[in-house]
Amino acid sequence: MKCGIIGLGKMGEAILKGLLPQVQEGEITLAGYEVSDQRRRELEGRYPLPLASSLQEVLKGTEVILIAVKPQQMDTLLTEMGDLVGGKLLLSIAAGIPSSFIQKRVSSHARIVRVMPNTPALVGEGALAYALGPNTGSNEREIVEKLLSPLGIVIEVAEDLMDAVTALSGSGPAYVFLFLQALSEAGVKVGLPRDLAHTLILQTVKGSLRLLEELKGHPALMMEMVTSPGGTTIAALHAMERAGIRGIIMDGVEAAAQRSKELAKE
Numbered sequence: 001m002k003c004g005i006i007g008l009g010k011m012g013e014a015i016l017k018g019l020l021p022q023v024q025e026g027e028i029t030l031a032g033y034e035v036s037d038q039r040r041r042e043l044e045g046r047y048p049l050p051l052a053s054s055l056q057e058v059l060k061g062t063e064v065i066l067i068a069v070k071p072q073q074m075d076t077l078l079t080e081m082g083d084l085v086g087g088k089l090l091l092s093i094a095a096g097i098p099s100s101f102i103q104k105r106v107s108s109h110a111r112i113v114r115v116m117p118n119t120p121a122l123v124g125e126g127a128l129a130y131a132l133g134p135n136t137g138s139n140e141r142e143i144v145e146k147l148l149s150p151l152g153i154v155i156e157v158a159e160d161l162m163d164a165v166t167a168l169s170g171s172g173p174a175y176v177f178l179f180l181q182a183l184s185e186a187g188v189k190v191g192l193p194r195d196l197a198h199t200l201i202l203q204t205v206k207g208s209l210r211l212l213e214e215l216k217g218h219p220a221l222m223m224e225m226v227t228s229p230g231g232t233t234i235a236a237l238h239a240m241e242r243a244g245i246r247g248i249i250m251d252g253v254e255a256a257a258q259r260s261k262e263l264a265k266e
């Protein structure tokens, strides 16, 4: 299968890297197109792949095109692609851009799927959700799952859930890193050297996830395992709950979902 990626920024590169094993095993061929000359030069040195010098070149002969430009760049790009798309399968990872927006700007035969990956795809541990759009069915489902599964878990959702998915798992790595950073700072606040705080908290997060996976427990039950009556953990949880930690997290994710809804209108 001949695939192309348009837009090789942070996420486009993560996906390109994740697809390389399929290229090396001869399952797919992959071409990329990036508009920024500087970025193109950086990538040419890093990957043994042809980078097209024009949009027309990357579209020529490819069956599957993954679009990884910013949401605000979608209108211009799709209009330029127009009828050149024909019946190709388009996978768009742009946050907030509905498949109807894409369909209006390209050939009416285009097969359109929205995908929401996240940055851990770079190490094969991504959470990817996809929604089948116009002109797609079981054949496209099979292609998408086979192509993307080396990047992490791949889950089909209805398109009206994509803003929520974007807010939760698409943006999610940033929340996790914020939490990690805040905990490291907290370690420093209670007197630990920074390096030690960072090492301890990294292993605590890794170990807690592993525990959750192996015991197949619910996070609430796992919290109870750590929280002894009148102990240190309940003192911490009390202070955090009083400050509204859960409400703050929910407000953040809700703001991201709202922002995703706004993006298509800009």
Ligand SMILES: NC(=O)c1ccc[n+]([C@@H]2O[C@H](COP(=O)([O-])OP(=O)(O)OC[C@H]3O[C@@H](n4cnc5c(N)ncnc54)[C@H](OP(=O)(O)O)[C@@H]3O)[C@@H](O)[C@H]2O)c1
Binding pocket: 006, 007, 008, 009, 010, 011, 012, 033, 034, 035, 036, 039, 068, 069, 070, 071, 073, 077, 093, 094, 095, 116, 117, 118, 119, 170, 171
């Ligand atoms: N980053 C994430 O964690 C994440 C997670 C999930 C989904 N996404 C989605 O992924 C998409 C890309 O995000 P990103 O963070 O990777 O953005 P990015 O780093 O800005 O990458 C986009 C790249 O596409 C290039 N580009 C723009 N127009 C182009 C065109 N017509 N043809 C070819 N290349 C073009 C840009 O060049 P210029 O810089 O010169 O414009 C840039 O290098 C967005 O739609 C975002 O919603 C991102």
